[in-house]
Amino acid sequence: MTPAEQEQMYIFGANCSINVMSLLVSTLTSAIAALGILIAMHLLPGIESWREPKAIQLLCCLSISLSWIVQSILGYTLVFDQIRAGTMMEFSTPPLIFDIINNIQTSVSQLMVMVGDLVICWRAWVLVPHDKVWRFGLAIIVICNVGFNIADIILVVLGGNGSVINNNNLLQNLGWASIAFSWLTNMAVTSLIGWKAWAHYRTIREVFYFFFVESGAMFLVIQSFALIGAILSTAMESVDTINWVVDVSQEVWQASAEGTLSACHNCHNLLGQLSHCRNTLSNSSTPDQCLIR
Numbered sequence: 001m002t003p004a005e006q007e008q009m010y011i012f013g014a015n016c017s018i019n020v021m022s023l024l025v026s027t028l029t030s031a032i033a034a035l036g037i038l039i040a041m042h043l044l045p046g047i048e049s050w051r052e053p054k055a056i057q058l059l060c061c062l063s064i065s066l067s068w069i070v071q072s073i074l075g076y077t078l079v080f081d082q083i084r085a086g087t088m089m090e091f092s093t094p095p096l097i098f099d100i101i102n103n104i105q106t107s108v109s110q111l112m113v114m115v116g117d118l119v120i121c122w123r124a125w126v127l128v129p130h131d132k133v134w135r136f137g138l139a140i141i142v143i144c145n146v147g148f149n150i151a152d153i154i155l156v157v158l159g160g161n162g163s164v165i166n167n168n169n170l171l172q173n174l175g176w177a178s179i180a181f182s183w184l185t186n187m188a189v190t191s192l193i194g195w196k197a198w199a200h201y202r203t204i205r206e207v208f209y210f211f212f213v214e215s216g217a218m219f220l221v222i223q224s225f226a227l228i229g230a231i232l233s234t235a236m237e238s239v240d241t242i243n244w245v246v247d248v249s250q251e252v253w254q255a256s257a258e259g260t261l262s263a264c265h266n267c268h269n270l271l272g273q274l275s276h277c278r279n280t281l282s283n284s285s286t287p288d289q290c291l292i293r
Contacts, residue, residue: 016079023075060119067112074105107153110178114149117185118142124189127196134192145185152178183224 078101121142128134
């Protein structure tokens, strides 16, 4: 075996290890997401109209879960095709189906995170029912976030690796840029939710619940790891060992963020606030007293 073949074998093994690790985490988070769906549907009373907020929440929840299922199935298919390509074909000529599945999986992942961002922005939207400036700002953030993610999906499909020019150039790779803008979106919206809702929490239990669940701060922390991993993965692409560790960490954190905090946080905890809102609105008619109306 020549040194070039040994290097290709090492790259092949590292990629398989990353994908297997990602699939293990994906399987676990898929189970958690399914549990969140069941809890959310159990908490939902009868939906009289699909224009109701709870109906929108359910649709977002189902779309995230279906996307997650599709991504998991494609992930398993991707690993199997990768192993078959490495054992039966030349390393330098991966099959076309490998690239197609990889592009579809990346696109589904982007769409899933984008829906999660929309849900978080919608949560902040209901907190400012009469403030046109804040609502205009939220609308601009949502439009820009959707634009970044769609542009990234298009470049992934056209270029295969997130850039049609040069994937080694940090400034020309939209993969990390879309994650960065999604992070900024969640930072702004989480801060707005915290500012509007903080005054209504008194006990330590309510404060912890607000910080880790309602405000989306936990999702923001996990998304920070994904952003760091994406930047380091792009900047250190030539360093195989460091890049392998960074990619594993990035896959684990992204899978945890997308599965646990998109499906369970954005759905179960959103819908679980309905009972809290009913009790709050019975004591006050101010819309700021409730995260969901």
